[in-house]
Amino acid sequence: MAYASALHCRECGKEYPIAPIHVCEWCFGPLEITYDYDAISRAISREKIKDGPLTMWRYADLLPVDGDNAVDIGTGMTPLLKADNLGRELGIDELWIKNDAVNPSYSFKDRVVSVAVTKALEFGFDTLACASTGNLAGAVAAHGAKANMRTLVFIPRDLEVGKVIGAAIYGPTVVAVDGNYDDVNRLCSELADAHEGWAFVNINMRPYYSEGSKTLGYEVVEQLGWKAPDHAVVPIASGSLFTKIWKGMNEFASLGLIDDVRTKMHGAQADGCSPVARAFSEEQLHVRPVVPDTIAKSLAIGNPADAYYALKIAQEAEGSTIGSTPDPEIIDGIKLLAQSEGIFTETAGGVVIANLKKLAEAGRFQKGESVVAFITGNGLKTIEAVEQEANPINITATVSSFEELVDLKPQVGTKATSS
Secondary structure, three states, rough: OOOOEEEEEOOOOOOOOOOOOOOOOOOOOEEEEEEOOOHHHOOOOHHHHHHHOHHHHHHHHHHOOOOHOOOOOOOOOOEEEOOOOHHHHHOOOEEEEEEHHHHOOOOOHHHEEEEEEEEHHHHHEEEEEEEOOOOOHHHHHHHHHHOOEEEEEEEOOOOOHHHHHHHOOOEEEEEEEEEOOOOOOOOHHHHHHHHOOEEEOOOOOOOOHHHHHHHHHHHHHHHHHOOOOOOEEEEEOHHHHHHHHHHHHHHHHHHHOOOOOOOEEEEEOOOOHHHHHHHOOOOOOOOOOOOOOOOOOHOOOOOOOOHHHHHHHHOOOOEEEEEEEEEHHHHHHHHHHHHOOOOOHHHHHHHHHHHHHHHHHHOOOOOOEEEEEEOEEEEEHHHHHHHHHHHOOOOOOOOHHHHHHHHOOOOOOOOOOOO
16 A cells, blocks of 8 residues: 655645645645555564565665556566675775666666656546656656657657667657757647646656655665665756655654664766756756757756755765766766676766765775765667767787787786686
8 A cells, every 4th residue: 555645846845646746836846745654654673674575676665656456567676786896996896786777677767667657547647758868768768668658758868778779679650859858848848738638747747756766775775784874976957866766765764664864965067967966066946057069968957946955965964065066077987897897887877976986095994994885877778878888999810810910918907817
């Protein structure tokens, strides 16, 4: 059963019934789910969670839908990997990679969409849609196919080919819009108002959709042995993921499942779209919108909807930061993670690793502290960013050609193989 009891405005507190709405009619603030935490506390336990399915739906009691009817394609319980090689490289004692790139459509967006589509069916919608920078398009298309719903995905025209194909293969109507994500989002907001039967997962379904990101926080806590990490490095686009990971960990604490959360939250943006990082450096809680110009297109939201709430967390959680990094360092971050831990991430992951490196160099991590870097998408989605790395050595099919052109001398820092 769902323990969601109402919606409430995050600004003025006005309460609304559970419905496909996302904005307060009084102050235009965003709406969020109200839960019956007393009832949840009586129903939930570590044992119940551990006995649940090996997907995000083991946390169904804390999601605003009926988990028994979930549109589930196997999302969640992704690996939390001890990154010893990268940790040594960066001087971090206890570094972990939360690899959400292995979800069914290869990004964390499967979490939010699974919740949103389940709720859309509860409301009786027959059409599923979204405004997307790429990963969301793939997740919506996949879940729309599973739910047998008419599906439309709206994307910027200049999106990476891998992400376009990764959505189109599921058979939705793909609409490429001239402009950036903010232009796409404005168009979809108008369409959501004009078409009453359409469930736009990140517009009229947003209060439900965004709750799916909490499961990343839940999983990391469970995988660390029922404790929150000392540090979390999270990519920021709209800011929702950053806020929901924090919310999820704190919900566990409020329910008595773990001790108090003292995690330092570190947001990561690209220099070419860093309104939240800039506001943080200026000690402001409101951003100045920007026109995105970065290879990290999945983070290219110039006017992020949840920036205020992300900034509030970063300012209130002692030791938290929000930083940014230039495009060349994003590529270096992709290569560093791949060559140290065998994980190929998209540009958003490059942003996370580049910012992780900066934090380590600045001495932000103390000896023995646990650090979790959140990798949210697969590198095959953004191969354009690193295609220059494909430089094979061309030889003829002879031993002499191989030995002449390929250097077999041991590289510095590697071990020679004995025969």
